[in-house]
Each structure stands twice: as C-alpha cells, then as structure tokens.
Amino acid sequence: MATYIPTRAIDHAGHDQEPPSPPQSGGGEGHGDNFPNYGARLRRARLGLICGIVTVSMLFISLTSAYIVRRGLPTFDEVKQGYFRDWGEVPLPWLLLAINTAILLLSSITMEGARRAITRRAALAPVESIPGISLGEEGSFPWLAVTIVLGFGFLLGQWLAWGELKARGFLVNTNPDSSFIYLLTAAHAVHLFGGIVAMLWAGITALLHRPVEVRRIAIDVTAWYWHFMAVLWIYIFALLGLMR
Amino acid sequence: MATTATVHAHAAPQGFIRKYIFSLDHKIIGIQYFFLALTAVWIGMFLSLLMRLHLIFPTASLPLIGEIKPEQYLSLLTMHGTIMVFFVLTTAPQGGFGNYFLPIQIGAPDMAFPVLNMLSFWTTFVAFVVLICAFFVQGGAPLHGWTGYPPLSAVQSAGPGEGLGADLWITSIAIFCIASLLGALNFLTTTLDMRAKGMTLMRMPLTCWSWFITAMLGLLAFGVLLSAGILLLLDRNLGTSFYVPLVVVNGQIMGHKGGSPLLWQHLFWFFGHPEVYIAILPGMGVTSQILSTFSRKPIFGYKAMVYAMLAIGFFGFMVWGHHMFMSGMSPYSAFAFSILTMCIGVPSAIKTFNWLGTMLKGRIRFKSPMLFAIGFVSLFVSGGLSGPFLAQPVLDIQLHDTYFVVGHFHLIMGVAAIFGMFAATYYWVPKMFGRMMNEFWGRIHFFITFIGTYAIFMPMHYLGIAGGTRRYSQYTEVAYLAKLQPIHVFMTYAAIITIAAQFIFVINLFWSIFKGPKASDNPWEATTLEWTTATPPPHDNFNGVTPVVHNGPYEYGVPGAARDYVMQTDPAISSAAAH
Numbered sequence: 001m002a003t004y005i006p007t008r009a010i011d012h013a014g015h016d017q018e019p020p021s022p023p024q025s026g027g028g029e030g031h032g033d034n035f036p037n038y039g040a041r042l043r044r045a046r047l048g049l050i051c052g053i054v055t056v057s058m059l060f061i062s063l064t065s066a067y068i069v070r071r072g073l074p075t076f077d078e079v080k081q082g083y084f085r086d087w088g089e090v091p092l093p094w095l096l097l098a099i100n101t102a103i104l105l106l107s108s109i110t111m112e113g114a115r116r117a118i119t120r121r122a123a124l125a126p127v128e129s130i131p132g133i134s135l136g137e138e139g140s141f142p143w144l145a146v147t148i149v150l151g152f153g154f155l156l157g158q159w160l161a162w163g164e165l166k167a168r169g170f171l172v173n174t175n176p177d178s179s180f181i182y183l184l185t186a187a188h189a190v191h192l193f194g195g196i197v198a199m200l201w202a203g204i205t206a207l208l209h210r211p212v213e214v215r216r217i218a219i220d221v222t223a224w225y226w227h228f229m230a231v232l233w234i235y236i237f238a239l240l241g242l243m244r
Numbered sequence: 245m246a247t248t249a250t251v252h253a254h255a256a257p258q259g260f261i262r263k264y265i266f267s268l269d270h271k272i273i274g275i276q277y278f279f280l281a282l283t284a285v286w287i288g289m290f291l292s293l294l295m296r297l298h299l300i301f302p303t304a305s306l307p308l309i310g311e312i313k314p315e316q317y318l319s320l321l322t323m324h325g326t327i328m329v330f331f332v333l334t335t336a337p338q339g340g341f342g343n344y345f346l347p348i349q350i351g352a353p354d355m356a357f358p359v360l361n362m363l364s365f366w367t368t369f370v371a372f373v374v375l376i377c378a379f380f381v382q383g384g385a386p387l388h389g390w391t392g393y394p395p396l397s398a399v400q401s402a403g404p405g406e407g408l409g410a411d412l413w414i415t416s417i418a419i420f421c422i423a424s425l426l427g428a429l430n431f432l433t434t435t436l437d438m439r440a441k442g443m444t445l446m447r448m449p450l451t452c453w454s455w456f457i458t459a460m461l462g463l464l465a466f467g468v469l470l471s472a473g474i475l476l477l478l479d480r481n482l483g484t485s486f487y488v489p490l491v492v493v494n495g496q497i498m499g500h501k502g503g504s505p506l507l508w509q510h511l512f513w514f515f516g517h518p519e520v521y522i523a524i525l526p527g528m529g530v531t532s533q534i535l536s537t538f539s540r541k542p543i544f545g546y547k548a549m550v551y552a553m554l555a556i557g558f559f560g561f562m563v564w565g566h567h568m569f570m571s572g573m574s575p576y577s578a579f580a581f582s583i584l585t586m587c588i589g590v591p592s593a594i595k596t597f598n599w600l601g602t603m604l605k606g607r608i609r610f611k612s613p614m615l616f617a618i619g620f621v622s623l624f625v626s627g628g629l630s631g632p633f634l635a636q637p638v639l640d641i642q643l644h645d646t647y648f649v650v651g652h653f654h655l656i657m658g659v660a661a662i663f664g665m666f667a668a669t670y671y672w673v674p675k676m677f678g679r680m681m682n683e684f685w686g687r688i689h690f691f692i693t694f695i696g697t698y699a700i701f702m703p704m705h706y707l708g709i710a711g712g713t714r715r716y717s718q719y720t721e722v723a724y725l726a727k728l729q730p731i732h733v734f735m736t737y738a739a740i741i742t743i744a745a746q747f748i749f750v751i752n753l754f755w756s757i758f759k760g761p762k763a764s765d766n767p768w769e770a771t772t773l774e775w776t777t778a779t780p781p782p783h784d785n786f787n788g789v790t791p792v793v794h795n796g797p798y799e800y801g802v803p804g805a806a807r808d809y810v811m812q813t814d815p816a817i818s819s820a821a822a823h
C-alpha cells in the first residue's frame with residue numbers, strides 16, 4: 001500500500017489556492033476561443049474521422065459477408081424439384097464503370113490538391129498577418145470546386161450505369177447478383193454524397209471568411225474521407241467485377 | 245463533417261431553446277438521454293405488466309384496453325423487448341451517465357464534438373418516436389420479437405403488424421444505429437484526445453474504461469445491424485430475396501426465392517451479442533466505482549478489471565453462434581462457439597471476484613448506491629451462472645427458446661443493468677441536480693426491487709427446464725404447460741408489486757431534484773474528478789481551470805494521508821510507494 005507523502009501544494013481544480021494551471025496537453029487545450037489550438041483540433045477531427053471510417057468499413061464488411069454467403073447458397077427449385085444456385089450473372093456496363101472509376105480517381109487527385117493548397121496557406125497564415133508582407137493570391141486554382149464537379153460527375157455516371165442495367169432488364173429484385181449490385185453501389189453513392197456535402201460546407205466556410213485554419217481542418221478531413229471513398233469504390237468494383 | 249471545426253469550448257448559451265433543448269452541453273444532453281430512457285422504461289414496464297396480466301388471465305377484458313388477442317400479445321412482446329434493449333439499456337448508461345460524466349471524469353470541458361453529440365441525442369429521439377408510432381398504424385406493432393427473425397419479419401403479409409408496423413420498427417432501429425454510431429465516435433475521440441494532464445489511461449476511473457470499451461463495441465457492432473436492417477427493408481419492400489426463401493403465406497406463393505433466414509441470424513447476433521455487453525459494461529464500471537468508494541478501499545485489481553473488460557469486449561465478437569445452436573449449424577461450429585462462449589466466463593469471474601475482494605474487510609457504508617451496486621453483483625452472478633449451461637449445445641436443445649433463456653437474460657442483462665442504472669442514479673443525482681436523494685426511501689426501493697426481481701425471474705428457470713416455451717401467448721391451452729400455470733400466477737403478482745415499488749423511485753427522484761437537501765461538492769467522499777468541481781458543475785465543468793491529475797482513481801485508506809481518501813487532483817502519493 002502506498003504511503004502518503006505530499007510532494008506538492010494542493011492544486012484542486014475549482015478551488016482557488018493556486019493560480020489556474022495553464023491549459024496544456026491531452027487535448028484539454030483551454031476554454032476560450034481566444035487562443036484556439038488548431039493543431040489539437042485537427043488531430044481530434046482526424047481521430048473522429050478514423051472512427052467514422054471504421055464504422056463505414058464495418059457496414060461494407062458485413063454486406064460483403066452477406067454477398068459471399070448468398071452467392072454460395074443453393075436454392076430449392078420448385079419446378080425441377082432440386083437445389084440449384086440461383087445467383088444469375090449480370091453483365092456489367094464495364095466501359096461506363098471504368099470511366100466512372102477514372103473520374104473518381106481524378107477527383108481524389110484534385111482533392112489532394114485542395115488539401116495541400118490549404119495546408120500551405122494555413123502554414124503561411126502567421127507570416128501573412130505581418131503588416132507589409134504579402135504572399136500574393138497564392139493557390140488560386142479552384143481545386144475544391146473541380147472536385148465537387150467531378151464528384152457529381154461520378155454520381156451521374158453511376159446513375160447512367162443503373163439506367164443501363166435497367167435497360168438490360170436487370171432490376172433490384174431480378175436476381176441476387178443484381179440485388180447486390182444495386183445495393184453496394186447505392187450504399188457507396190450515399191456515403192460519397194455525404195463527402196460532397198462536406199465539401200460544399202467547406203466551400204461555404206471559405207465564403208464566410210472563417211479563419212484559414214478552420215477551413216484547413218474541414219478540407220483535411222474531407223479529403224481523407226474522399227480518398228477512402230475512392231478506395232472503397234475500387235474495392236466494390238473489384239468485388240462485383242472479379243468475384244463472379 | 246459539419247462539426248469538425250466546431251469550437252468545443254463554446255460559450256454558455258442564453259436562450260431557453262439553446263440551453264435546454266438543442267443544447268451543446270454534454271451535461272444537458274446527458275440529462276436529456278436520461279429522461280428519454282426514463283420515459284422509455286415506463287412504457288416498456290407498462291407493456292410487460294399487460295403481458296403478465298394476459299398470461300394469467302388470457303381471456304379477461306382489461307379496462308380501457310379490452311381483451312388482449314394472441315397477436316397483440318406478440319406486439320407487446322416485440323415492443324417491450326425493443327424499447328428495453330435499445331432505448332433503455334443502450335441509452336441511459338452510455339448516452340445518459342456516460343455523456344454527463346465521461347468528460348468531467350477525464351477533466352475535459354466537453355465532449356470532442358458537441359454538435360455531433362446534440363445530433364446523436366435528437367436522432368435517438370426521432371428513432372424512439374418512430375418506434376412508438378408502430379402502435380398506432382394499421383395492423384399495429386410487429387410480432388417478430390426484438391430479434392426480428394425472417395421470414396416472419398420480412399414478408400409484409402405474414403401477419404398483422406408485419407406491414408407498416410414492421411417497417412417503422414426496422415426504420416427506427418436503423419435510425420438508432422446511426423445515432424449510436426455518432427455517439428460511439430464521440431466517446432472514443434473524447435477519451436483518447438481530451439484527457440487532462442496527468443490523466444493517463446491507467447488512471448482513468450473504471451467507469452471511463454467501461455464507456456470507452458462500450459463505445460468500441462458500438463462502433464463495430466451497430467454498422468452490422470444497420471446493414472442487416474437495410475437488407476431486411478429491401479426484402480420487405482423491393483421484393484429482393486436476401487433472407488426470404490420460397491415461402492407460402494395463406495396458401496399464396498410469395499415472389500421470393502432462395503434467400504437465407506440464417507443470414508439474418510448471423511448478422512443480427514454478430515451485433516446482438518456485443519449489444520448485450522454494450523448494455524452491461526457501463527453497469528460494471530459504475531459498480532466498480534461505487535463498491536470501491538463505499539468500501540473505502542481501492543478497487544481490487546484495477547488492471548485486471550481493465551483487461552477483463554477488454555477481454556469481454558474482444559470475445560464478445562466471437563460467440564454470436566451460441567444463439568444459433570438450434571439452427572442446424574454444424575456440430576463442429578457449435579463446439580467452437582461453445583468453447584469461446586465459456587471463455588467469456590473467465591473474465592466475468594475475474595470481475596466478480598475482484599468486486600468481492602474490494603468489499604472484503606472494507607469499512608462498508610451501506611448507502612443506497614452501495615446497496616444497488618451489491619445488488620448488481622448478486623444479479624450478475626445469478627444470471628451469469630445460467631450462461632454456461634446455455635452454452636452447452638446439448639443442453640441448449642432442451643433449453644433454447646424456453647423460459648430458462650428468458651430468466652437468464654432478464655437477470656443478467658435486464659435487471660443487472662437496471663440495478664447499475666439505479667446505483668448510478670442514487671450516486672450521481674447529487675452531482676447532477678445538486679440535491680441528495682432520500683436515503684430511507686432509497687433503501688425501501690432497493691429491498692422491494694431486489695426481492696421482487698428474484699421472485700419474478702428465478703422461477704422462470706424452473707419453468708424452462710420443465711419445457712415451458714417462450715413467446716406463447718396462452719399456456720392454459722397446452723396440457724403439460726397448464727400444470728405450470730401457478731408459477732405464472734406467482735410471477736405476475738411479484739411483477740405487480742415490483743412495478744408498484746418503482747413509483748417510490750420516481751417520486752423520490754423528482755421530489756429530491758426539487759426539494760431534496762442540498763448536496764455538498766463531495767457528499768460521498770469520493771476521489772474522482774467530478775467531485776472536485778462545484779455541484780452542479782459549471783458550464784465548462786471546472787470553472788476555467790484545467791484539472792491536473794496526480795493520482796489513480798481509487799486511493800482510499802492510504803496510510804499517512806490526512807483523510808481516508810486521496811483525490812485524483814491531490815498532490816501525488818509518493819511514487820516509490822504507490823503501487
């Protein structure tokens with residue numbers, strides 16, 4: 001058992017013997033907006049994003065396991081009186097999907113451009129605030145806007161792909177393969193749309209003239225999320241395209 | 245995403261709406277969750293009363309409600325289970341107490357993402373409203389139980405309540421999943437990133453550990469339930485066949501073909517077993533906290549407690565098959581699931597012995613929080629002991645889907661977790677509302693509830709061993725079950741008395757919140773950070789001061805100390821001697 005040997009004066013929080021300890025460490029970085037610690041906030045936002053990515057991954061992992069189980073399952077055929085696989089291959093609109101993939105990968109690159117540009121601006125912001133120093137209108141290429149356009153382009157492409165499937169006679173309930181194709185692509189599209197909303201919001205912060213560090217946090221986490229969306233799409237495409 | 249740039253140290257809001265309704269303050273949000281769960285538990289309890297009455301008077305016509313028909317009994321059952329599991333056991337311990345006390349106990353001014361926190365609560369609220377609506381739509385509430393097995397849950401025409409009612413049920417659960425995921429994300433980030441200086445992970449109170457591990461389980465489990473729910477919605481409404489094989493309903497062949505009802509069971513229980521730990525872990529945390537405080541002794545084996553909770557969480561993801569022994573699974577998988585399930589008994593036993601070791605030779609103060617914490621241990625043991633029986637595939641052939649299972653999970657998950665919440669309420673209401681609860685009525689409430697719950701749920705084991713099936717609405721019609729009817733009569737009267745005793749609790753709660761004697765900052769002489777700040781805590785928790793932590797969370801009875809406890813913010817206990 002420990003022996004109690006006081007080594008320092010009492011410094012209870014909320015009791016006033018001691019001057020308040022300076023805000024430090026652990027993320028408890030103070031209580032005012034006066035000295036916002038953007039580094040800690042960025043770290044926190046990224047941590048939250050990691051948790052979000054874990055969740056979304058779990059969603060798609062469980063859908064994948066359903067996919068594998070359902071695919072291997074024989075079903076009873078009432079006419080032929082026996083068990084048969086009813087998976088029912090669906091011919092994918094390969095070209096369209098390949099173009100969509102290219103668009104999404106391109107958007108990932110432009111998003112990375114946006115992330116790097118804003119990171120640079122945030123790093124230079126203290127210098128810029130020195131009177132008399134101007135760094136010019138740097139980083140004026142509208143990376144974010146281009147990414148948003150490409151994102152909508154991808155969604156439009158997916159929409160066309162669904163139309164193509166429909167035209168070939170494959171609806172969501174035609175056979176298990178078509179069910180999963182619609183399901184997985186739609187689930188991805190919904191999450192991707194969430195990324196577009198985040199980008200629009202990041203754009204609005206720019207219009208609202210929020211501090212560059214705030215915009216940087218928004219764009220940074222959105223960019224990582226967007227890269228995750230690209231990886232996820234490649235995974236889904238591979239699953240649907242190769243596992244057949 | 246919209247929260248990434250939110251300043252967590254927001255200023256105290258002024259207007260009523262910003263302050264109490266759409267509040268960003270984790271303390272207000274915690275109280276909102278608490279009252280949501282309190283509302284839910286009363287509704288859930290009322291439904292159980294109706295069920296118990298129906299079981300002993302199957303054909304009686306109840307005032308206002310009329311006669312309960314068999315399908316209505318199943319609706320009551322479904323809604324009771326769903327409300328209790330999701331909106332009580334998952335909501336109050338984590339969303340309520342966790343939200344309120346996690347930031348304070350780790351010395352943070354708020355959760356990491358306050359806006360997200362507010363959204364989590366309101367999403368949960370919407371989920372609850374959607375669920376309740378199921379009662380009032382055409383056909384009423386669904387029949388398929390809280391586990392929602394297809395094909396019953398997946399075919400619209402499978403029964404009354406399986407139409408719109410079941411759609412609302414599954415929608416509500418999907419919304420609840422999203423709310424829980426947002427909450428889990430917030431809890432994890434807060435615990436990892438917002439701890440005050442000196443608050444190392446191994447200095448966190450066990451309550452914080454339990455909320456942290458619960459959040460991990462939630463983050464991994466709710467996404468699976470969400471995807472399972474989406475598949476179910478598609479089967480129900482778009483005619484897909486994920487779960488539904490060729491089925492004939494009322495002589496009519498449905499359009500489905502080739503789906504697997506077992507697929508749902510796998511996905512559901514992959515979520516479902518971790519979910520039972522989501523319900524119980526916070527109760528374990530608060531029990532550890534209270535046993536140590538009221539025994540005036542350090543918790544026995546702090547590290548073992550942490551590792552045991554981690555082990556429970558880890559194994560919890562590998563045992564879902566023990567709910568499916570009777571599904572025709574391969575005996576080899578059944579064997580594996582059985583062994584893994586028994587493994588969970590080990591950390592559970594470690595925790596139990598550590599709780600007993602904590603109380604051993606303690607100078608115990610039998611206050612109402614302590615009584616309920618002891619009750620938790622008792623119920624955890626009684627309910628836990630039946631688990632290893634159920635985990636034997638051979639025994640489960642007899643016991644599956646009988647009242648034995650109902651007895652098992654009510655003792656361990658139902659009432660034990662509820663006792664954890666009662667303990668937390670008696671323990672923390674002084675801090676939350678600044679007033680003490682009445683001790684005398686707290687004890688009366690404890691003794692009636694403790695004896696009452698045993699009286700309700702212990703006989704169920706006997707009933708189950710005798711072959712009493714669960715989820716039947718009328719046992720009087722079956723010869724061998726009719727003989728067991730006196731047990732049902734006994735349980736119903738026990739339930740009526742126990743439910744009546746809960747009025748003591750709510751009256752005590754509300755009377756104390758408004759009229760109880762003022763609480764001091766540290767009425768229980770406890771050590772953790774929430775007791776260093778004012779009662780109730782100021783908007784930023786510590787009045788502009790960031791606490792600095794020097795000690796572990798359970799330093800009671802330290803030799804040489806002026807008091808019999810050393811607070812976490814007190815000067816460090818000399819490091820050579822500490823541990």
Ligand code: HEM
Nearest residue numbers: 520524566567588589631632634635644645649653656657
């Ligand atoms: C040593 C620990 C435990 C073991 C070995 C164990 C084992 C089992 C088994 C094998 C079943 C399935 C019985 C059947 O359906 O035939 C079961 C059901 C259940 N257990 Fe446990 N259990 C343990 C602890 C817990 C805990 C801690 C909780 C909750 C906090 C819990 C909650 C439940 C629930 C809710 C069910 C029934 C679900 C339903 O069918 O609606 N169990 N348990």
Ligand SMILES: [Cu+2]
Nearest residue numbers: 517564566567
């Ligand atoms: Cu289980």
